[in-house]
Amino acid sequence: MTETTGTNHIAETPDPRARIERYAAASVEPRWQARWAELGMYRTDLHDPDRKKFYLLTMYPYPSGDIHIGHWYIITPTDAIARFHRMHGENVFLPIGFDAFGLPAENAAIKNNINPRDWTMSNIDNMRRQLRTMGATFDWEAEVVTADPDYYRWNQWFFLQFLRAGLAYRKTSPVDWCPNDGTLAREQVEGADRHCWRCGARVEKRDLAQWYLKVTNYADELLDFSGLQWPEPIKTQQTNWIGRSEGGEIVFDAAPSEHHAGGAELRVFTTRPDTLFGATFMVLAPEHPLVRELTAPDRKAEVDAYLAQAANRTEIDRLSTDREKTGVAIGSDAINPVNGERIPIFVADYVLGGYGTGAIMAVPAHDERDYAFAIRYGLPIRRVVAAPGDEERELDSAYVAHAAGERLVNSGPHTGLPADEGGVAIVGELESRGKGRAAVTYRLRDWLISRQRYWGTPIPVIYCPTDGIVPVPDDDLPVRLPDTVDYHGSGENPLNRDEAFLNVACPVCGGPARRETDTMDTFIDSSWYWYRYLSPEKSGSPIDRALVGEWTPVDQYTGGAEHAVMHLLYAREWTKMMRDVGLVEQGEPFRRLFNQGQILGLDGERMSKSRGNTVDPDDLVARYGADTVRLFLMFMGPWDQGGPWSPTGIGGVHRFLNRVWTLLLDASGREPGDPDAGMLPAGESDADARAGLRSAAHKTLRDVTADYEAFRFNTMIAKLMELANTLFRYRGTSVAGSAEWDEAIRLLLLMLAPAAPHITEELWSRRLVERGEPWVSIHAQTWPEVDPSAVVESTREIPVQVNGKLRDKVVVAADATPAEIEAAVLARDKIKAILDGRAPDRIVVAGGGKLVNLVVR
């Protein structure tokens, strides 16, 4: 290494800057990055039996082309966590890969007339290079690229496994359809105006035959987060998304009429079976299969018009906040199973086809939506639940509260029962007659995975005129995407026109058949990639079961909270499906989850290339170095908070690193600007100073260790700055160069190493040269231990309050008893003056002597 050290030639030089070499990140950082790569320092030995394993996963990036400051914000603290754990002797696995399928590649391809694969792969090359400039310790040997046939063939393989297990199925139903992206899963439709999560276009409904995964099987299990250390808001969001409701399913029969024989079963789901006697009409969703059958001939024109209008509904009133309830009567009645009453049937779009049974019994007295509808169309409102004394009171809105002592009214034989008992009794009675049962409904839907796009995993299915739906045999996998694509300048899936891809012999009968041209939702790629990291080259199976058994679930996952009900839910569902087809033992993928915040652009919006508000870190790295950028991102604020990007203040952390550099290279130097340079603070002896320094260093170590463990990087860095400031105060004094000084310097470097890996490695190596010791990387050092004896104090200063206001401070021995503290406080002149002869009514010695409060009334 370099031979220069500042201590050899000291104070005569007039300009201190001429004396020591300046910190030049631009030359230091690439040199160490190359050295680490050369030594393979971060290649993980997945088979090491001795060390405790630590699987640290960070959400893999989409290869949009450029790494921006937001990527750094996610990755560099994650890297610090990895380095911190390595210094604790753990075998850390920190892989990286690319989420390489998806629409932006296709859009770029159409726009620039290039192949999506070429576009994606060249972006990945660029991003690999940029990622390396961070100094992050990724194990590049484990890299996964999802657009690689060696990866996506296993998506196909999983699909076939799930198909065999009954977890995948094909169904024709109204699906959410985006004009650009084709089919969307329910959670990929956002907002009141129902726009596409990816492109923002308005989403329509279309009837299509599509592939689904049966994730609703897992609804209850997904509500169970026991054993997971996940942030509460994410658990809440997932719980709300799954949306479990308990209630009853009740069977109404269609009443006979001139146009219908009656008897058709109309099932409704309700969470309020206790209000069944209050049902005064019934509402079917526009998609309900019995709408057409039950519509009276004289109502047909109006109903048809309404159904057509409902299909376009989102366009009509996309911005209206309180949507008017609309609907039309279909000219048939239903029979209420509890009292035989005939109630009219309506079709209205406030009832959703996809939730519950797509039909409701309307109880306007006790449901706000039903109330609004009844008022608008002049339908009867009958109160059936009332709090004591309210029985006769007129309703001016739906009564939905749950007041104590509520009882059923107007409910036939159940009148007078407490409401909750009444509900149970009604369901029980219906059940005995085969007209109802207790039921649970979920908001969660099955996962619609078909996408009408080229750039994704082909769904491995063949349609044969004679044999129907035929799975592609495992041996024929992967079904490869053709390399040459011709978009004809449109977004239509080019696979539909690719005769070579389309035409295939049926695996069963050998006759001519056609391939499925839909591809899979790219969230499938991200639902298992961390298992593949453990064996990216494995060819005979998707995962290495021994390694997966040993290394997963992932110990720590870091990434953004925006995937709360998408990726993070799909990942849990997929692992459960893998478990159920016998591939993994566990049912949960990630033990501990941390959601870092998001860095927003200067416009306050989420950074994205399409918005054009990304911040390129390359300029900052060129000017200050990667360590400064890393440290600045960690210092900005709490990691889970994020915030708008502003480089204001980056000079502060850069100055800090320069000061650390100076402390190492020029401990004895003195600054001309300091009038007290070279002198100990007034009244402090050399021994005091040395003991104080040692104490400060060990207290810092204690606190910094806790901050790393809790991912509190901002306060961690603040404490290191404080220690550096303390050291700087003693620079050039008799303390500099003492054993205590040396220990403090050593601790400072070790504590800083995970966050600022390059400068600490450089300074560490120079320190070793100076001491004549052989080189060992600082990143291979063991995390130091706090010396408890160094952090104990002989005295302590206790704040003294009078009636809760700070008035004085008193210094007592560290082991002073409460009585001694009390006596010391009362002996203070200032306290005597404030008390003015009065005796305190009460003396609170709080927190084991942390504070004293005198109460005077």
Add this chain to the structure above:
RNA sequence: GGGCGAGUGGCGGAAUGGCAGACGCGCCGGCCUUAGGAGCCGGUGCCGCGAAAGCGGCGUGGAGGUUCGACCCCUCUCUCGCCUACCA
């Protein structure tokens, strides 16, 4: 409409029942410099009194409450951000 989160100096933020404002930016003063958008030292919540040391008052969106003591816990309320959207 519902859910989650957050409101603290000029700014980023610290302190989760015990000295509010750590650390950093910015600003002010000084040193050093041919020079400084470099470096170093000191100061810096607001208001008042004081030459100063210092003293006093106010202060964590607002209003109440619990407590010896509240940025922190409770109730109500306002503002902002994110998520969600008629879920029977």
